[in-house]
Amino acid sequence: MRAVRLDEYGDVGVLQVREVDIPVPQPDRVVVEVVATSINPGEAGIREGGFDPDRTAAFPMGEGSDLAGRISGLGTGVTGWQVGDEVIGWSGERSAHAQYVAVPASQITARPEQVPWEQAGSLYVAGGTAVAMRDAVTPQQGESVVVTAAAGGVGSILVQLLVSNGVRVLGVAGPDKDDWLRGVGVEPVNRGEDLAGRLRAAAPEGVAAFLDCFGQGYTDLALGLGVPPERVVTIADFEAAGRNGARGVFGHASTTADTLADLAAMIVRGDLVVPIAATYPLDEVRAAYTALAERRTGGKIVLLP
Known part of the structure; x- marks a missing residue:
């Protein structure tokens, strides 16, 4: 072979x-x-x-x-x-x-x-990681949650899990991903200049949780938005997480066969692509x-x- x-x-x-x-x-x-x-x-x-x-x-x-x-x-x-x-x-x-x-x-x-x-x-690495990130912040229906790299391998699954839980998702990505994000129920907020200000404008009531799939300073940005450190999660910048009190998640380490079965069932129901x-x-x-x-x-x- x-x-x-x-x-x-x-x-x-x-x-x-x-x-x-x-x-x-x-x-x-x-x-x-x-x-x-x-x-x-x-x-x-x-x-x-x-x-x-x-x-x-x-x-x-x-x-x-x-x-x-x-x-x-x-x-x-x-x-x-x-x-x-x-x-x-x-x-x-x-x-x-x-x-x-x-x-x-x-x-x-x-x-x-x-x-x-x-x-x-x-499904194993990206799906299992997305499940672990969601579970790390126990999002509540109606909360505004930010996801970075929202159309990437993990982010694209994570945003759909959050939407299916009734969470309002602000997805950070490039403008070329806007249509896809809107199609799965996410409000796109393009990365770039004054991202913090645009996120504040999009969620004047405050951002309840911040889920970082990209790194490069996003956990610091989340804390600047007033997100409690225990509800800031990253899979891409563990040094920053250790420094600023955010949480680093090695997601798929907790994945089981049942996790994969649940994700597959979501695909069958049309709740996940x-x-x-x-x-x-x-x-x-x-x-x-x-x-x-x-x-x-x-x-x-x-x-x-």
Whole structure:
């Protein structure tokens, strides 16, 4: 099978697609033939060594967490699943950017046929993070909440979760995302000059919570708007969160198979759409991460092995 591998930390040039053995199903695990697997900024950070300051990782290393596909093998002890079942899940072993991946059976849920493969393969990191960010501030119906990078991979899911909870969402993004944001019930507020003043004008009653998916000073801006620190959440600027008392969230760490099932059910009901910015074949993984690094895409970038 084909799988992404890297032999050292570095830029996209270290990513290689190689022939490796198809995994054999072990006890309590399933092997999934991957149909779709998305890429995420955190994986770029891992590739660059940002999460391994002491350089203790063993190479060669795989890559990728999100996955959707069909079960091709069952280990002993696995019940409730059959070969051919279509599933949504994740790898906790950096191995999803491949044609086949082995994962614990506890890390998959059924894929409803109404959920497109590309969206199914994008739910773990971005969807789980969006759920964790929402839950971190327990938004109340009618509150005004700001989301930055509101049309990005996490933000595009987060704003829809908030809208479905009856929250008034002010979405910070570029003007090219205005139509999409309005289409999902979000009030766009374009990034740029005097953003704080424009947010105050949009929410004269005050901003109740601020959810930052971009970093670069947004938590400081939130505190300047008078948002209580415990209701300022970031997934992109942990240094600032530690300095100013805001909250840093490593969202998908708390994701379960039930989380994915709930998100898939929202897609089926029409309450959630995971926008897909682009798809790439596995062999073009370098190009996919190059596009991701531009931080201009709306929604998720997906690999199709």
